[in-house]
Amino acid sequence: MFRYKQYFGKSSEEQAVEYLKRSGYKILEVNYRTKLGEIDIIARDKGAICFVEVKSRSSLAFGSPKEALDTRKQRKISQVALIYLKSKDSFDVSCRFDVLSIIKAGADNADFELIKDAFSLDSRYSL
Numbered sequence: 485m486f487r488y489k490q491y492f493g494k495s496s497e498e499q500a501v502e503y504l505k506r507s508g509y510k511i512l513e514v515n516y517r518t519k520l521g522e523i524d525i526i527a528r529d530k531g532a533i534c535f536v537e538v539k540s541r542s543s544l545a546f547g548s549p550k551e552a553l554d555t556r557k558q559r560k561i562s563q564v565a566l567i568y569l570k571s572k573d574s575f576d577v578s579c580r581f582d583v584l585s586i587i588k589a590g591a592d593n594a595d596f597e598l599i600k601d602a603f604s605l606d607s608r609y610s611l
Contacts, residue, residue: 496540497524500584503596509534518567521560525584526568529600533579535565537602540586553583558603565605581605 501511504527512533513526525536539552561581569575583602587595 496586496588497538499586499588499594500525500536500538500540500596503584503598504536507598509536513568516564516568518564520567521564523561523564523568531578533569533574533577534582534600535561535568535579536582536584537561538584538586540588553602562605 497514501514504525505511507529509527509529511525511527514524516523516526523535524538525534527534527536537553537557558581565579565581569577569579580601581603583599585597585599589595
């Protein structure tokens with residue numbers, strides 16, 4: 485089961501990268517990791533740096549993928565995003581947090597929902 489979950493997650497992120505490219509995003513980083521956590525995809529869209537969380541499911545039996553992004557995960561993404569911005573000296577660049585929800589109904593069939601500005605930078609952190 486663990487290998488299946490790994491494969492499912494990896495293939496979902498690969499599909500997400502392709503979807504974002506087709507949507508006009510320029511991919512900057514994939515699986516950006518720090519000691520505090522990870523951001524699935526960092527991309528540029530129309531001048532903004534986008535921190536994209538990919539959530540995927542094989543069905544809606546346990547709810548929509550986008551519903552799995554709780555406030556704890558949002559805080560972690562906020563912290564890692566600030567580390568990224570600091571490392572690139574990019575505090576003056578517009579940024580946002582997007583969520584890409586994927587429902588995979590088979591190997592070649594997936595429904596994508598891109599939610600731009602899905603959440604804001606956690607108020608405890610600031611640029």
